[in-house]
Amino acid sequence: MMDHFKIRCEVNMSSEVIVTLSDAGYILQAKQLFSSVYHNSGWKGDYLLLAQEIKKDDLTWFMERGIIVRPISKMHTGSFSKHPSTILGKFHLFSPEFKRWKKVIFLDADIIVEASLDGLKEVEGFNAVPDIHFKSLQDQFRGQNKLSGEKEKTAYKDLERMYDIEQPAFNSGVMSFDTKIIANDNMFNLLMDLHSRFGPIANSDQSILNLFFYKTWNRLPLFFNNYFPYRRPTWKPRYIPTDSIIQHFLWDKPWTRDDRYFDRKWRLNLARAKDINLCDRIGPVKVWNEDKKIKQECLLASLNRGNGKIKGSIYACVDLIDVILGKAGLVIKGLHDH
Numbered sequence: 001m002m003d004h005f006k007i008r009c010e011v012n013m014s015s016e017v018i019v020t021l022s023d024a025g026y027i028l029q030a031k032q033l034f035s036s037v038y039h040n041s042g043w044k045g046d047y048l049l050l051a052q053e054i055k056k057d058d059l060t061w062f063m064e065r066g067i068i069v070r071p072i073s074k075m076h077t078g079s080f081s082k083h084p085s086t087i088l089g090k091f092h093l094f095s096p097e098f099k100r101w102k103k104v105i106f107l108d109a110d111i112i113v114e115a116s117l118d119g120l121k122e123v124e125g126f127n128a129v130p131d132i133h134f135k136s137l138q139d140q141f142r143g144q145n146k147l148s149g150e151k152e153k154t155a156y157k158d159l160e161r162m163y164d165i166e167q168p169a170f171n172s173g174v175m176s177f178d179t180k181i182i183a184n185d186n187m188f189n190l191l192m193d194l195h196s197r198f199g200p201i202a203n204s205d206q207s208i209l210n211l212f213f214y215k216t217w218n219r220l221p222l223f224f225n226n227y228f229p230y231r232r233p234t235w236k237p238r239y240i241p242t243d244s245i246i247q248h249f250l251w252d253k254p255w256t257r258d259d260r261y262f263d264r265k266w267r268l269n270l271a272r273a274k275d276i277n278l279c280d281r282i283g284p285v286k287v288w289n290e291d292k293k294i295k296q297e298c299l300l301a302s303l304n305r306g307n308g309k310i311k312g313s314i315y316a317c318v319d320l321i322d323v324i325l326g327k328a329g330l331v332i333k334g335l336h337d338h
Helices: 024-041 056-063 089-094 096-100 150-162 187-201 205-212 262-275 290-304 310-337
Strands: 016-023 046-052 068-072 103-107 111-113 126-130 170-178 246-248
Touching: 016 024, 016 089, 024 046, 024 056, 024 111, 024 262, 046 056, 046 089, 056 068, 068 089, 089 096, 089 103, 089 170, 089 187, 089 205, 111 262, 150 187, 170 205, 170 246, 187 205
Parallel strands: 016 046, 016 103, 046 068
Antiparallel strands: 103 170, 111 246, 126 170
């Protein structure tokens, strides 16, 4: 997988890798993402770009900074006409070649990383953040009232028969997983088979990934994939930034607006992208403590609950507190045993 382009120095291979996905129209976004990871998170592992139909000269920029480039072919089938042609590219993450790493972390390119990502290295299995407004599996597919052809109606009947569509769903913009889950070298093809069957009613690649990891995915805290970079307290007339480890811009993209906050951060990260040098790593600008994690998880859950789903935000807080107390208990037990 390592490309042959010239790099500045010999980069030691790590057991962990951060990956993003880009075509020729998203090169600046990929540069900004990697820059925010490099300058803000203190990430010590590998960096990898899944590159779809990008010119060699543009790929050279990434390789010169020690970033691994993995070219992929276009797989857009027309099922997701409202999405970019890279929509199915995430399936490549589950190819056997990724087993060279123990841990894979995928980040969408419309993300800004603001603090240490070490927490994503500690989780096991397949992990992601609940979808926006704690949506269910059913929400990942077009509703019955929007289906016309027999193929679509048959696919929806199969969906209801094979899955509990009220199960929680995850967002595929941030995913962290052990490559032990790539136990089947045919995993990529299995994902494509699911797409062939349910693609006609699916909203995106996220729909298919939710089927593949049905009832087996683990929930990450919301601060690892925050959909609400801004909030408006009732006592303030203007929106204010929301603190998070990972900011995910689903709607208003920072490179298309002038909000004098995240757009400035985005442009600064892009300007500093030229200084990425994986032979010379720097530490994180922020490392969140457990108190801040609990506080922000409760806040983000309240923003994310949506549609009156208050229970979701309460459960998110309770679950996180349980996890933190559980880890604290293990530490205390270990000290006691010694």
